[in-house]
Amino acid sequence: MRFPLEPELELFAASVRGAVGVWEAPLEPVFGEWQDDRDDALAARLAEIGWGELWSDPDLLGPAVAGGVELGRAVAPLCLVDEATLGAPLAVDGRVRHGEGRVEGGEREPTLDGTGTLRGVESVVPSDPARLQAWGAVTLAYLAGLADGAVEKAVAHALAREQFGAPIARLAAVQARLADAALVRDGLVLSAWSAADPDGAFPRDSLAWAGGACREVTMHVQQVHGGIGFALEGGVHRYFRRAKSVQVWTDVLLSELASP
């Protein structure tokens, strides 16, 4: 479901969609490794339309959210969110989130160890409140986009898949599941937009809720797909895996913010 946007926001969302283009997240989870889905060409296309500068002006939070939703829908690399807002990718043990390998110049990227303890840097939280605000809003938008993309796939599947002589979309159990998923999805989208308010507070509570909520949506989506969602082919699982990853990373930042 597309939420109606103001024309200029819709325009920006469309240009993000265009920049993402036919890009697809890798199908195969890299078992046993941090997944590397960075794509220089994609990053360059986004840079061309101004993605990355949006944090610098509070009035641009709207386009940032519109674009973040599109990135989530495409399950785009998370470092696109981090670099554009925090100014650097988040990294764990020197590995960029969802990026394989070490990044040169270790000072730049906030680094954590596996247990979430900071290493060699004072904080992963940016000192510039505008960056933090943008990160919060775009992260919410990304989660809303994940939920939206996943629900769209599940609805299409439920309408197309027939069992017991009719589309499974007609079954009360399937409808109830999709209704639950849709209401959380809408809550996520609305939360993302509410965080786009330049005068608003940092959406800490929304972020604390959103990761797990998005995960729940993707779980419903997996279930509606049945066996087909368990095959790597088709890629429904990307939403489900990504939602958890965003949740865990977000929790690290939030706990950092909460510590005295």
Place this chain on the structure above:
Amino acid sequence: MTSTQQRLREEAAVFCQSLRPVLEQDEEWRRQGMLSDGDSREVYRLLGEAGWIGMSWPVEFGGRGLTRLTATLVEEVFGYHWLPLSSYLLSYKTIGAAIERYAEPALVDLLLPPISRGELIFCQGFSEPGAGSDLGSLTTRAELRGDTYVVTGHKIWTSSAQLSDWIYLGVRTDADTKHRGISVLVCPVDTPGIEVRSFPTLGGGYLCETFLDGVEIPVANLVGEVNGGWDVLMYTLDFERVTAEKLGGFAWVLNAVEERLRETDRLDRVAAGRISRLRGELHASRLLSFRAADNLDRELPGSASSAMAKLSGARLAQAIGDAAVDLLGLEGLAEGAEAAIEGRAAALYRASVGSTIAGGTAEVQQLVIARRGLGLR
């Protein structure tokens, strides 16, 4: 638990520890997030050699004449040690049970002894692209020509078919009725006309598509009556749905997470409380599994109790996979031997998706509980 059961569990634990070097060499074992979907021909052979397959079968078939409940208690130990069990569960626990009950003696004599020796692996060809939850609508045709069935159709999600020696097939022998037109046939996987293709899954292993084109199967390979296959399939599922082995694996994950948090000084009250609640749920789920196994031993109607065992275990898989990643934090997202708790948190998180789908979806289990257990129609 009786002292014999306790002793067997201890023996099983020692045996499992002896398999550790074999397991560690197996790459799939590292990736596979659900031990019951994991597979290893070598582990199956070693289980058979050591007399662990077919525990509830009579001694003449290579069994130990124990109850299902006792076997279930031992399977939980296999799970705790994370043995890849797919072949075992298919060949002995589910398909083996149906063969023992429904097949003609000659077929029983032919099949059960090599299963219990760990030499013969079965896979289960029920589901089709058009027949998942609605299994009764399966269309794989079996036409009788003389004393041979000629079988043509397409099966999907066939676990372990890539390793299997024989396949257990739900086929349509009467096109005019639905459930009463189904029969069950078994045949070697290398019978001409069978083609198996495997594809990777989110669990870290493989599932298969099985294509059947003019496959000739003797009438003697029927399991149960012609057109009586629905009852055989349902009986098989009642056994499949007792999943104590999975619960053993979950208990290991909870212990490992607790240990890791203690080691890294993160086992606070909130974390300990969450682990404790999950252990409580796990305990209830174990009891549901043991009750279901006991019902099968007593030949009581088992569908509802098996569905409860299955559904509670499936939900727990997802709850524990999720909680393990939450509690470990970032390191919970990492996989592989070097990662925290051997990467099992992330692996269980992704693999647990299949638990509310395989063996009948969560919704199907609910229907069984509501209809068969509560009499709601």
